[in-house]
Amino acid sequence: MDSGRDRLIEAGFWLGQEGKSREVLADSRTVSREVENPTFISKIRGDYGLIWAIGERRNKLPESSLAKMGERLSVAVQGFHPSSFLSEETARLRELTQGKKVISAVSGGVDSTVATLVAREALGDNLLPIMIDTGLLRSGEPEQVKERLSRSPTSLKIRLVHAGGKFLASVKGETTAEEKRKKFRETFYQILKEEAGREGCEYIVQGTIAPDWIETQGGIKTQHNILEQVGIDPATTYGFKIIEPLADLYKDQVRSLGRHLNLPRELSERQPFPGPGLLVRCIGNVTKEKVRVLKEATKTVEAGLSPFNYEQYFAAVIENRFAKDPSPKTVSETACEALGLPKSEVHVDIFEDRITGVKGDQRCYGLLAGVKLSEESSETYGWLQDRLRQLQTKIVEIFPDITRVALLVKERRGGGPLSILVRAVSTRDFMTAAVSPVPWKILKDISKQVLKEESVSRVYYDITPKPPGTIEFE
Amino acid sequence: MTTIPVVYVKGQYNHLIVRNLKELGVDSKLLPPSVPPEQIESMKPDALVMGGGPQSVRSPDKLTGELADAARLIRQVKLPMLCICVTHQLLATAFGGVTEAARKPEFGPVEISVIDEGRILAGLGPSFTAWESHNDEVVKIPQGFQSIARSINCSVEAMRHETRDIFGVQFHPEVSHTQKGMDLFRNFLHIVEEHKRT
Numbered sequence: 001m002d003s004g005r006d007r008l009i010e011a012g013f014w015l016g017q018e019g020k021s022r023e024v025l026a027d028s029r030t031v032s033r034e035v036e037n038p039t040f041i042s043k044i045r046g047d048y049g050l051i052w053a054i055g056e057r058r059n060k061l062p063e064s065s066l067a068k069m070g071e072r073l074s075v076a077v078q079g080f081h082p083s084s085f086l087s088e089e090t091a092r093l094r095e096l097t098q099g100k101k102v103i104s105a106v107s108g109g110v111d112s113t114v115a116t117l118v119a120r121e122a123l124g125d126n127l128l129p130i131m132i133d134t135g136l137l138r139s140g141e142p143e144q145v146k147e148r149l150s151r152s153p154t155s156l157k158i159r160l161v162h163a164g165g166k167f168l169a170s171v172k173g174e175t176t177a178e179e180k181r182k183k184f185r186e187t188f189y190q191i192l193k194e195e196a197g198r199e200g201c202e203y204i205v206q207g208t209i210a211p212d213w214i215e216t217q218g219g220i221k222t223q224h225n226i227l228e229q230v231g232i233d234p235a236t237t238y239g240f241k242i243i244e245p246l247a248d249l250y251k252d253q254v255r256s257l258g259r260h261l262n263l264p265r266e267l268s269e270r271q272p273f274p275g276p277g278l279l280v281r282c283i284g285n286v287t288k289e290k291v292r293v294l295k296e297a298t299k300t301v302e303a304g305l306s307p308f309n310y311e312q313y314f315a316a317v318i319e320n321r322f323a324k325d326p327s328p329k330t331v332s333e334t335a336c337e338a339l340g341l342p343k344s345e346v347h348v349d350i351f352e353d354r355i356t357g358v359k360g361d362q363r364c365y366g367l368l369a370g371v372k373l374s375e376e377s378s379e380t381y382g383w384l385q386d387r388l389r390q391l392q393t394k395i396v397e398i399f400p401d402i403t404r405v406a407l408l409v410k411e412r413r414g415g416g417p418l419s420i421l422v423r424a425v426s427t428r429d430f431m432t433a434a435v436s437p438v439p440w441k442i443l444k445d446i447s448k449q450v451l452k453e454e455s456v457s458r459v460y461y462d463i464t465p466k467p468p469g470t471i472e473f474e
Numbered sequence: 475m476t477t478i479p480v481v482y483v484k485g486q487y488n489h490l491i492v493r494n495l496k497e498l499g500v501d502s503k504l505l506p507p508s509v510p511p512e513q514i515e516s517m518k519p520d521a522l523v524m525g526g527g528p529q530s531v532r533s534p535d536k537l538t539g540e541l542a543d544a545a546r547l548i549r550q551v552k553l554p555m556l557c558i559c560v561t562h563q564l565l566a567t568a569f570g571g572v573t574e575a576a577r578k579p580e581f582g583p584v585e586i587s588v589i590d591e592g593r594i595l596a597g598l599g600p601s602f603t604a605w606e607s608h609n610d611e612v613v614k615i616p617q618g619f620q621s622i623a624r625s626i627n628c629s630v631e632a633m634r635h636e637t638r639d640i641f642g643v644q645f646h647p648e649v650s651h652t653q654k655g656m657d658l659f660r661n662f663l664h665i666v667e668e669h670k671r672t
Contacts, residue, residue, distance in 0.1 A: 080496070210489055218486050218528065250493065359581055360609040361485045361528040361560070389583070397578050428650035431490055432605050434583070465651075467607040468581035 080253050082260035089245050090122035096243065097123060097203055103196055103240075104129045104205040106158055108145030110270050111246060112207030114258045116156060118245045119205045121261075128199055129156045132191055134184075135164025136277035138302075139295050153262050163191050167279075168286065175284045177356050177365065177474035181222040184276045188224055193238040201240065208244040209254060211430045220363045221356055221470065224275045250429040271302075272312055272430070280474040281316040283421075284353035289455065290317050290418065297420045297450050304446040305424055310436045313424035315450075316473045320417050320457065321352040323367060326399045335371055338394040339387055347372040350402070351419075356474050357403025358467045359396075366403030366468075369395055370419070370460055373408070385437055392463050403468050406460035410447035415457025420450050423462040425471060433466035476666060479505040479517065481524040481547060483540050483561060488525030490648040491558070494659055495523070507543035511550040521639075521666040522551055526559030526646065530610055532574060534567045554639035554666050556594075559608060562642030566633070569616035576611040578627040586631050586645060590622045594634055594641045596661050597654070604631075604645035604652040611644065639665050 104116040106129045120127045129149075133142040142160055149156040170183045192204055208225050216226040227234045227242065234242050246254055251272065258268035274280050278298070282290050297315040305313040322328070332348040339346065351368040358364060371391065372378075392405040406421055422443065425433035438461065447459035462469070480491045482504040495502035505514070507524075514522070524547075529538045537545060541564055548555065548568045557565040563573040584606045588599035612630040615621055623632035623643075632643045641662070647655035 214486050214489055218484055220486065250490075358486070358607065360579065360607050361526055362609075393582070396581060429490070431487060432646075432649040432651045434651055465582040465605075467605075 080249070080256070082257045085257065086118065086121065086260070089118055093119060093122035093243065093245065097126070099126065100203070101126050101128060101199055101201050102203040102205055102243070103192070103199060103201045105192060105207075106131045106145070106149070106156070107207070107273070107275060108141065108149070108270075109207070109273050110251075110258055110263075110268060111209050111254055113149065113154065113263070113267060113270075114254050114261065115205055115207035115245050117154065117261050117263070118257075119243070120156070127205070128201070129158045130161055130195055131158050132161045132163055132188065134167045134188075134277055134279075136167060136279045136291065138273070138278070138298055148267070153264070154267070161191060161195065163187070166191070168288070168291075171279065171286050174286070175353070177280070177354070178222055180279055180286065180474065181224060181276060184279055185222065185224040185227075188275075189227070189234070189238050193240065196238075196240045203243050204234075204240050205243045205245065207246055209246050210248060210250050213247065214431075218361065218363075220358050221474070250431075252428055271306075274472055280472045281314060283316060283318040283355060283473050285319070290319075293317055293418055293420075293453055293455050296453055297456070300449045301420075301422055301446055304442060304449070305422075305438065308424070308436070308438070308442075310424045310438075311427045312430075312433070312471055313422075313436070316421040316423065318351055318353055318368070318419050318421060320419055323350045323352045326350065326367075326401060331369055331395060331399060331402070334394055334398055335369075335391055338391040339373075339377075341373070341377055345374045345377045355404050356470050356472070357464075358470055359400075359403065364403050364468065367399075367401050368404040368406060368421075369399075369402050370406050370408060370458070372411075378408070388463050392465075396464075396468050404462060404464045406462045406464075409443045409459045409461050410451060411458040412451045413457075415451065416453075416455035417457070418455050419458040419460060420447075420456055421460050421462055421473070422446065423471075423473075425466070427466070427471065430471060431466075433469075433471050435463050435465055475499070475501050476521075476663065476670075477501045477517070477519045478521045478523055478666070479503060479514070479519050481505055481507050481522060481544055481561070483507055483525055483527035483529070483544055485526035485528065485559065487558075487646055487648050488527075491523055491525055494648050494656060498656070498659060498663060500663065507540050507547060511547060514547070514551060519553065520670055521554040521556070521662070522547065523662075524548070524555065524557045524561035524564075525648075526561065526607075529560060531560060531563045531567050532610060537564075554662070554669050555641070556662050557640075557642040558648070559606075559644060559646060560610075562633070562644050563610055563612055565640065565642040566612040566614075566616055566619070566630070569619065571612055571616035571619070572614035573610050574613045576609060576628065579609045580606040580625065580627055581608075582606070583651065584625050584627070584631075584645065586623050586625055588623050590620070592622055592634060593665050594658065594661050595622060595632060597657055602653045604647070604655070605649050606645045608644060612642075639669055 106112045116129050146158045167187050170187045171180050174180045206225050212223040213226050213229040215221050216223045217229050255268050278294050294317040301315040328348045328350050336346050349370045354365045355368050357366050395405050424436040424438050426436050427433040450459050478500050482488045492502045529541050545568045567573050583603050586604045587601045588595050591599045611628045619633045621630045621633050625631050634641045647658040
């Protein structure tokens with residue numbers, strides 16, 4: 001029989017020493033005890049923290065515990081074994097492409113990186129990785145990704161295609177999320193068509209994973225990389241065929257495959273970033289100014305929240321234009337009731353630009369309620385989680401048109417016309433998400449920094465789980 | 475090996491059910507509800523799981539094609555069956571119960587109180603947090619069924635047939651945020667194995 005260690009390696013849970021432990025488990029004794037716990041598997045599935053703890057504490061664990069853990073974890077990942085997945089998928093790719101040249105679209109995220117590595121394993125030098133700079137990536141990101149992936153062990157020679165102007169021009173004047181996403185998709189594939197033509201490629205590899213096609217097919221949102229699943233034939237429309245090595249996998253399985261492929265932790269555990277980039281975090285109309293402000297806020301929020309190991313965290317920007325229906329006063333009354341506060345302590349604004357949500361398996365392009373508590377109450381209520389959860393649930397339940405609720409962290413009177421929304425969630429597979437309890441003080445510090453920007457007057461924290469929200473905003 | 479296809483009615487989490495069953499060592503894949511019952515029988519499955527979806531079953535004679543097909547499977551296939559979310563509501567109406575717009579729709583985390591664990595909810599009581607996403611709910615349970623779990627807003631969070639191995643749950647055991655969701659699938663597998671032996 002395999003040793004516990006072998007099983008853990010196969011399952012992709014045997015991590016390097018750099019694995020940082022969260023506060024989930026204090027010591028190796030706790031880990032050993034957890035292994036005996038019948039609900040162990042559901043715990044590790046819900047909590048990457050424990051996996052990291054194993055990374056750090058493993059050397060202190062007796063082999064019997066490791067063996068048991070290995071056994072349970074192999075059960076947990078049954079149906080997905082990175083090594084057998086890899087050999088089957090590479091064989092399929094070789095058969096399919098018959099020694100021809102193939103382009104791979106890389107973004108620097110874990111999905112496209114792992115898809116590219118799987119394809120390279122199969123196709124070797126016939127694989128040509130390219131990265132499209134959409135102008136909607138984070139500051140300095142295209143160059144950093146190109147440089148990082150060129151180094152060992154990935155050693156990918158990526159060609160950068162600069163196309164920032166094209167993407168911004170294509171979404172100019174569009175304010176609704178779906179139209180923006182469709183315009184983005186069209187520009188994205190037109191560029192790939194040019195590149196495929198230039199290289200004489202028949203196939204393009206992309207890092208589509210299960211939630212991408214599930215959400216597009218279900219009409220929740222148009223992912224930029226989904227064509228065939230919604231009835232668009234890329235061969236007739238764009239002249240190339242699409243290969244999606246990871247289409248049946250979820251994010252955690254992709255990461256496990258990445259670890260199996262020896263990706264360094266900073267890449268295999270890299271924070272997800274959506275394909276259309278900041279486009280889907282720039283709510284409503286996209287302007288150069290909004291994108292600029294968002295890039296700055298993104299830096300601040302990522303720096304402030306990265307130590308916490310939330311699965312996803314980011315900033316979004318929205319204009320301070322408000323709707324009158326449903327009446328903010330009525331929503332405010334509901335908020336008071338949920339929080340048990342007098343009317344004088346609570347103020348609600350309903351933002352005019354809509355945000356993507358999902359209610360009862362249906363897309364719901366709804367409104368955002370921004371809740372402001374008086375200074376004193378917000379100090380007390382910052383992270384009274386049950387109360388905030390009630391606040392969010394009540395509002396969404398009573399007002400069908402509202403899908404999101406955010407809490408004001410800090411504002412600057414007389415500031416600019418924009419609000420920044422901060423979001424942080426825990427999620428295993430990006431299909432459901434819980435709001436992360438970011439310490440109130442951290443949120444305040446981040447907001448203070450963000451408010452230094454002239455154009456921003458408010459910073460909110462999104463307190464909506466998925467469902468009824470989605471993880472991103474558009 | 476145990477074989478349990480998942481009937482795909484276009485819900486976002488249907489594919490996650492397949493993933494969970496595979497993790498438990500079951501041979502599973504998505505199946506469109508339009509597959510004729512005879513073809514399902516020829517696959518020799520041990521049970522069926524039916525997923526959720528965006529449609530409504532409020533008016534039983536105006537079902538979408540998918541739900542009409544799924545209702546036919548519910549009536550004709552004589553195997554252990556677990557119906558989730560919209561197909562839980564469909565199960566109720568197919569057996570003569572009533573589904574209506576929920577007085578209070580539930581999205582995200584909901585506290586579920588177990589009324590009667592039985593075999594399907596074994597180990598899940600007295601209560602647990604499940605994730606939900608529904609605008610409609612079962613308001614009248616069909617004859618021959620029993621409600622076995624409830625929440626503050628919804629009185630039929632789970633039900634079971636009194637004699638056959640048929641179960642419906644309003645919440646989503648397949649999403650990772652539902653506590654003990656995997657335990658529910660494990661319980662269902664035990665029931666399926668017992669059924670195989672008899």
